[in-house]
Amino acid sequence: MKATDLSRADISFEAVVSQYADMVTRLCCLNLNDINQAEDCWQDTFIALYKSPSVLEKTIPEIRKWLITVTLNKCRNLNKRQFLRRHENIDELAIPTYDAYASQVVDALRRLPPAYSQVIYLHYYEGYSVPELASLLARNENTVKSQLKRGREMLKGVLELE
Amino acid sequence: MNSLFELQNIKTPPVWKERLNGKVSQGKSLREPTYRKFPVMAAVLMIVLLMSGTALAYALTGGEFFAKLFMQKAETNSADYSYIDVSQLSAIAGKTIGTVVDTDQLRIDVTDVVSSGSDAMVALCVTAKQLDSVLRYTGWDEVPLNNYRFGSEDGTIFNNMESATVRYIYSDEDTSLAPNQFYLVLTITSLDGFKDSPYTVALQSFGYYDRLAATGNGVGVTTLYKGPWKINLDLSQDTDHSRTILLNRKVDIGEYNYDLEGIYLTPFSCTAVISYEGDPDLSEERFKEVSVKASDFALYTTDRTPVKHGEVSLQNGGTDQPDSTYHITVHLEVPANVKDVLRIHIFGKNFDISPVINDAGQK
Numbered sequence: 001m002k003a004t005d006l007s008r009a010d011i012s013f014e015a016v017v018s019q020y021a022d023m024v025t026r027l028c029c030l031n032l033n034d035i036n037q038a039e040d041c042w043q044d045t046f047i048a049l050y051k052s053p054s055v056l057e058k059t060i061p062e063i064r065k066w067l068i069t070v071t072l073n074k075c076r077n078l079n080k081r082q083f084l085r086r087h088e089n090i091d092e093l094a095i096p097t098y099d100a101y102a103s104q105v106v107d108a109l110r111r112l113p114p115a116y117s118q119v120i121y122l123h124y125y126e127g128y129s130v131p132e133l134a135s136l137l138a139r140n141e142n143t144v145k146s147q148l149k150r151g152r153e154m155l156k157g158v159l160e161l162e
Numbered sequence: 163m164n165s166l167f168e169l170q171n172i173k174t175p176p177v178w179k180e181r182l183n184g185k186v187s188q189g190k191s192l193r194e195p196t197y198r199k200f201p202v203m204a205a206v207l208m209i210v211l212l213m214s215g216t217a218l219a220y221a222l223t224g225g226e227f228f229a230k231l232f233m234q235k236a237e238t239n240s241a242d243y244s245y246i247d248v249s250q251l252s253a254i255a256g257k258t259i260g261t262v263v264d265t266d267q268l269r270i271d272v273t274d275v276v277s278s279g280s281d282a283m284v285a286l287c288v289t290a291k292q293l294d295s296v297l298r299y300t301g302w303d304e305v306p307l308n309n310y311r312f313g314s315e316d317g318t319i320f321n322n323m324e325s326a327t328v329r330y331i332y333s334d335e336d337t338s339l340a341p342n343q344f345y346l347v348l349t350i351t352s353l354d355g356f357k358d359s360p361y362t363v364a365l366q367s368f369g370y371y372d373r374l375a376a377t378g379n380g381v382g383v384t385t386l387y388k389g390p391w392k393i394n395l396d397l398s399q400d401t402d403h404s405r406t407i408l409l410n411r412k413v414d415i416g417e418y419n420y421d422l423e424g425i426y427l428t429p430f431s432c433t434a435v436i437s438y439e440g441d442p443d444l445s446e447e448r449f450k451e452v453s454v455k456a457s458d459f460a461l462y463t464t465d466r467t468p469v470k471h472g473e474v475s476l477q478n479g480g481t482d483q484p485d486s487t488y489h490i491t492v493h494l495e496v497p498a499n500v501k502d503v504l505r506i507h508i509f510g511k512n513f514d515i516s517p518v519i520n521d522a523g524q525k
Contacts, residue, residue, distance in 0.1 A: 017182065021174040029172055039178055046182055105168045113450050125166045 011056055016063060017046055023064075023126065024071050030109055030117055031075035041074045065136055068126075072118065072137075108158040116151035119144055224255025227274035227285050231347075232496045241470055245463045247499040250429055254278045254400040258360075261394070267292055267387045268368060273345065277397040279404030279428035280355045282319065284348040284363060284395060295341040297332055298370050313367030313385060315348065318358075319395065324351045324433075324489050325475040351431055351491055353477065359397040366390045404428040405500045405515075413509045416451040423487075425506055425515060429497035432461055432471070434508050437487040449488075452476060456490040460507040461498075469503060470495040 024045055028038035048070055049055055055066050109117045118137065122128045130148070134141040229248035236243035256275030263270040273285040290296050296310035311330055320326060331345035339345070348363065369385040407425040413436065414420075420436040427433075434456075438448065453476045461469040471492035490508070506513045 013186070017179065021179065022172065025174040025178070026169055026172045039175075039181075042174070042178055043182055043185070047185060050186055105166060106172065109169075115450075121166070121169070125169055 011060070011063070013050055013053075013056065016049065016056065016067075020064060020067050021046075024067055026121070026125075027068065027071045028075060029106070030121055031072065031114055032078055037078050041071065041078055044074050045071045068122070068136060076114070104159065108155055111158050112151060112154050116147050116154060119147045120151040120155060123148055223252070224257075224259050225251030225253070225274065225276055228276050228283055231285075236496050241495075242467055243470065243496050245467055245469060245498050245502055246496040247429070247502070248497060250403050250499065251276050251497065254398050254403055254429070256359075256398050257396045258394065263391050263393055265391070268391060270365070270391055270393060272393060272395065275395055275397060277356050278400040278402075278430070280324070280352045280426060280433065281428045281430040282348075282350050282352070282356055282361075282397055283430065284319070284350075286346045286348075286363070286393065288344055288346055289340070290342045290368070293342045295333075296344050297334055297341060310344070310368065310370045310386070312346070312365045312389075313369060315346070315363070315365055317362040317364040317392070319348070319350055319356075319361040319363055319397075322353050324353045324477045324491060325493075326350045327493075349430070349493070351433070351475075351493070353489060355399075356397045357399060359395070359399060361395050361397060363393045363395060364390050365393075403500065405503075407513075407515045409513060411511075411513070413511060415448075415455045415509055418448055418451065420452075420488075422509070422513075425513070427500040427503055429494070429500060431491050431493045432459075432469075432503070432506070433489050433491040434459070434506070435487065435489055439486065449476070452488055452490070455509055458508065458510065459490065459492050461492070461494075461503050462505040462507070463498065463502045464504055466505075469498050 021042075024042055025038070028041045028045075029035070032038045032041060045067060049067065055063060058066065109121065112120070119133055122133055122136070123130070128136060130141055130144050133139070133144045137144070139147075225248075229251045232246060232248055236246050254276050256277065258272055259275055261272040267290070269289040269291060271287040271289075273287045274283070275285070276283050288296075290310060293310070298309055309330065309332055315328055327347075327349040329345075329347040329349075331339070331347065333339040333341050333343065336345070346365075366389040367385045368387040368389060405425075405427040407427070409422050409424050411422045412419060413422045415436075418438060420438045423435045423437055425432065425434055436452070453474075456474050456476055459471075459474050461471070463469060471494050473493075475491045475493070477489045477491075504515060506515060
């Protein structure tokens with residue numbers, strides 16, 4: 001599943017956006033609670049890339065890892081800001097949802113704690129190995145292994161409940 | 163795990179790429195801080211402009227707008243708000259009430275500003291001068307989404323914030339507003355207090371939400387006026403109406419030990435600060451554990467009346483603090499006199515707190 005269509009000679013800001021836009025979108029959508037925040041995070045990630053031209057001098061796998069790391073950091077920062085909702089009925093209507101992306105598995109993944117959904121997504125969908133994930137997420141390999149195992153169990157539990 | 167292939171249905175809305183291209187093509191502007199959006203809320207209220215002279219004069223008196231707002235909540239809700247104290251709001255009002263930003267498209271009046279310790283509240287009255295109405299009725303479930311609003315609320319007042327709330331109040335909720343007016347009410351809790359007044363509120367992209375805008379796939383603001391509109395605010399740096407209670411007590415949360423450093427009370431919120439020393443690899447685990455256990459957070463007044471509060475917000479880190487420090491905040495539904503709050507219940511323990519003269523509420 002790893003995207004390797006981009007060759008070194010093709011690397012440009014536009015090409016990287018084109019190649020990895022959906023990957024960053026998926027990370028944002030799985031880690032954030034509303035689509036406006038997801039777009040903010042998506043925009044901020046690629047603007048950070050635009051403002052860091054030296055990143056484009058890296059290898060393609062390194063650029064991809066850089067995008068994942070930056071996206072997850074930005075998601076984490078946004079999640080720290082838990083915005084308060086005091087006027088429940090109207091408020092719920094006012095917060096945009098992920099209707100366009102509704103699916104059982106997406107919903108189930110978003111219910112997992114981020115530490116688990118991240119390793120599940122990056123391992124099973126993006127194809128990163130356990131050692132690669134340990135390096136990418138700054139976790140030790142045993143932690144990643146146990147999060148994959150526990151994440152699978154939690155995901156199965158959530159899917160069975162639905 | 164084959165079901166994960168459903169994730170391939172998540173595609174980037176083309177409008178996101180269009181907006182990115184727009185920003186990139188602007189070049190220099192990318193060096194400015196990027197915008198931030200908040201979930202939007204609507205609520206009930208009263209007042210101001212294009213109304214009677216009485217209403218305008220009323221709006222220019224510091225603290226009264228919020229006093230009226232909270233009193234209305236207390237009077238129209240069956241909960242026990244007997245501890246409400248709005249008399250203190252005039253003492254913590256800012257000096258920039260009545261400031262006007264007036265352009266061909268929008269007039270923005272600073273209706274009220276109050277602040278104490280780490281909390282600030284700002285009420286702006288916005289008049290869309292070229293519109294008959296800022297309401298857009300296109301279906302029962304679309305009304306809040308489609309009303310005119312700002313696509314971005316930002317400014318230095320949000321710097322280093324712990325949490326923020328943005329509320330929009332329209333004439334369908336507050337009949338004293340003209341159809342082309344609304345209130346924008348900002349509530350900000352800062353990690354470090356508001357020590358660097360004056361602050362700014364920067365508003366951009368005035369328009370309306372349209373779920374089917376552009377691509378039919380994304381959600382965005384259809385911008386009518388780009389802006390920006392910048393409002394300077396002089397906040398009171400009040401600490402007389404806030405309290406700091408240093409505890410330095412050990413608490414157990416799940417399998418982890420923490421130091422409950424202190425409790426910070428303002429008329430609008432109560433924050434508990436805890437910290438730990440340990441493996442940073444576990445910080446996400448801890449964050450999750452603390453977030454679950456922190457929901458059991460209660461305050462009681464002199465006569466043991468529970469102080470009503472909204473959701474619990476959680477933030478770790480701060481300007482001068484490591485990620486191993488957590489701020490757990492509850493926002494009170496109506497303002498309380500901090501000297502009336504005598505007991506805090508958090509993490510399964512009760513902490514009796516007696517008022518101390520000359521406490522300071524900044525963290």
